[in-house]
Amino acid sequence: VLKLVRNLYGQKQAGRVWNQYLVKRLTEKVGFKQSKVDECVFYRGRVMYVLYTDDSLLAGPTKEEVDAVVRDIKAAKLDITEEGDIKDFLGVNIKRDEEQGTVTFTQPHLVDKILAATGLFHENAKTKETPAASSRILHRHSNSEAFDESFNFRSVIGMLNYLEKGSRSDIAYATHQCARFVDSPKREHGSAVRWLARYLKGTRDKGMIYKPDKTKGLEVYVDADFAGNWNKDEAVEDRDTARSRHGYVIKYNDCPILWRSALQGEIALSSTESEYTGLSYALRDAIPLMNLLKEMLEHGFQMEHRTPKVWCKVFEDNSGALEMAKVHKYRPRTKHLNVKLHHFRSYVESKEITLHAIASEDQQADYLTKPVNEDILVRLRKRVMGW
Numbered sequence: 013v014l015k016l017v018r019n020l021y022g023q024k025q026a027g028r029v030w031n032q033y034l035v036k037r038l039t040e041k042v043g044f045k046q047s048k049v050d051e052c053v054f055y056r057g058r059v060m061y062v063l064y065t066d067d068s069l070l071a072g073p074t075k076e077e078v079d080a081v082v083r084d085i086k087a088a089k090l091d092i093t094e095e096g097d098i099k100d101f102l103g104v105n106i107k108r109d110e111e112q113g114t115v116t117f118t119q120p121h122l123v124d125k126i127l128a129a130t131g132l133f134h135e136n137a138k139t140k141e142t143p144a145a146s147s148r149i150l151h152r153h154s155n156s157e158a159f160d161e162s163f164n165f166r167s168v169i170g171m172l173n174y175l176e177k178g179s180r181s182d183i184a185y186a187t188h189q190c191a192r193f194v195d196s197p198k199r200e201h202g203s204a205v206r207w208l209a210r211y212l213k214g215t216r217d218k219g220m221i222y223k224p225d226k227t228k229g230l231e232v233y234v235d236a237d238f239a240g241n242w243n244k245d246e247a248v249e250d251r252d253t254a255r256s257r258h259g260y261v262i263k264y265n266d267c268p269i270l271w272r273s274a275l276q277g278e279i280a281l282s283s284t285e286s287e288y289t290g291l292s293y294a295l296r297d298a299i300p301l302m303n304l305l306k307e308m309l310e311h312g313f314q315m316e317h318r319t320p321k322v323w324c325k326v327f328e329d330n331s332g333a334l335e336m337a338k339v340h341k342y343r344p345r346t347k348h349l350n351v352k353l354h355h356f357r358s359y360v361e362s363k364e365i366t367l368h369a370i371a372s373e374d375q376q377a378d379y380l381t382k383p384v385n386e387d388i389l390v391r392l393r394k395r396v397m398g399w
Contacts, residue, residue: 027065034063034090041088042081045311049304055311056081067102104178105219114398117179118219123212126171130163130209139214140207143186146385150189150204151243152250159197168205169194175212179219181261182393183208184273184380192252192275221398225266229315230305232298233370234260235377236290236330238283241275256280258290259380261396262298264305268396270297273380284332291333292353295365299356302364337367 019029038044038054044061047053054061059072059081072078085092098106107116127133144150159165172187186208193201236258243253255275262270274293280286309315337360359365378384379392393399 030066037088037090038085042084042090047304047307049300049307053304058312060308060313064102069098069101102178103174113223115222116219117222118217119175119179120216122171122175122178123216126168126175126209127213127216129168129171130206132206132209132213137213138210140210141214141386142384142389143183143208143211144189144204144383145207146383149241149243149383150193150200151241151253152193152246153198153200154246154249156198156200159199159202162202163205165197165202165205166194168209172205172208181220181268181271181396182215182379182389183212184271185257185259185383186211188273188275218399219397220268222267223398228266229264230298230302231263231266232260232294233263233376234258234287234290234294235375235381236276236280236283236286237381238280238286240382251279254279256286256289257381258286258293259377260290260294260297261377261380262294262301264301269301271377271380271396272297282332284330284336287330287333288336289353291337292356295356295359298365299359302359331369334367334369 016023019026019033023029035046035051038061039046042056044054044056047055052063054063057072057077059070059077061081062069062071070078070081072081082092082094100106103119103122105116105118105120107118108114109116124133127137169187169191172183173191176184176187186204190201190205190208236256238256239254240257241253241255243250247253252275255277256279257273257275259273260271261268272294276286276289276293278289280289305315337357356365360367372378376392376396379389379396384392
């Protein structure tokens with residue numbers, strides 16, 4: 013039996029040991045203060061350091077301040093490689109347009125890998141105008157033929173997931189629907205992945221376009237599709253057909269910073285309950301972001317919003333869910349929601365979170381909950397992604 017005296021690559025605790033070492037160096041030798049909200053965020057004066065495993069970003073108001081931090085990091089015997097102005101991070105291409113005031117995020121190389129994996133990289137491959145067929149819902153298709161293994165289904169789903177999280181909220185619903193059946197894909201699931209790849213082929217160079225609107229703060233758009241996957245023929249064998257799906261987009265300065273499309277873990281008993289569940293889950297992500305923005309204010313970072321206090325607007329198109337969120341009273345039909353979903357009510361009472369009704373046609377999260385036709389997709393994609 014041998015005793016290790018230092019960290020060894022490949023151990024299950026190696027990543028944790030490395031992180032502890034790095035944090036200690038940054039805080040004790042370089043002078044950073046670790047965020048209390050997010051352990052991967054650090055502050056030193058007007059400079060912010062963001063860590064992702066062993067990749068990182070430094071941001072500051074002047075080049076001189078950033079260069080001074082880099083020198084101190086090197087002096088602390090941390091091996092750091094300077095890449096200059098950010099143009100690519102974690103496989104996401106980042107392009108600034110000073111004249112238009114925009115920042116564009118794209119992942120064309122990952123799209124090419126998906127097309128190559130699905131056999132659609134050639135010039136003659138046809139494209140699609142939507143990520144999925146709007147006229148039908150993808151189910152388990154238990155009685156259909158097995159997928160023909162013409163491509164590595166699991167690998168392609170992994171690439172689609174990374175693409176969706178990085179810059180393509182427009183494929184979130186279609187990607188998650190296909191990913192549900194990765195354990196036993198059928199012919200229909202393979203066809204759905206190819207449909208999605210054809211859509212990506214036609215939009216290869218597209219992504220997320222940020223054009224900040226300084227009049228807008230933190231905003232959340234939440235929507236839910238009550239039991240939209242219901243299929244009476246498969247309900248006995250697949251209880252997931254009874255689950256509702258929610259989706260939400262969290263924006264700051266009108267720029268999407270987080271989005272999600274997911275089946276709800278619990279089976280909702282009404283459309284109001286499914287909408288309220290989506291609202292609760294969305295605010296689980298929004299509240300930590302609110303706290304991070306508050307912390308940045310405390311550290312002297314200027315928020316691009318006319319109101320210095322951090323607050324959050326939530327847009328919901330279901331009147332029942334709005335009533336439950338605003339009027340905090342005991343309801344026999346919803347008492348089972350008490351422990352799990354009412355966590356955000358204190359923020360509503362203090363008015364740090366305000367809830368607003370919104371017309372269904374203006375609900376920007378709509379395309380995260382169901383397959384939509386081309387007209388709706390184009391309208392919402394322009395509102396959320398900028399193209």
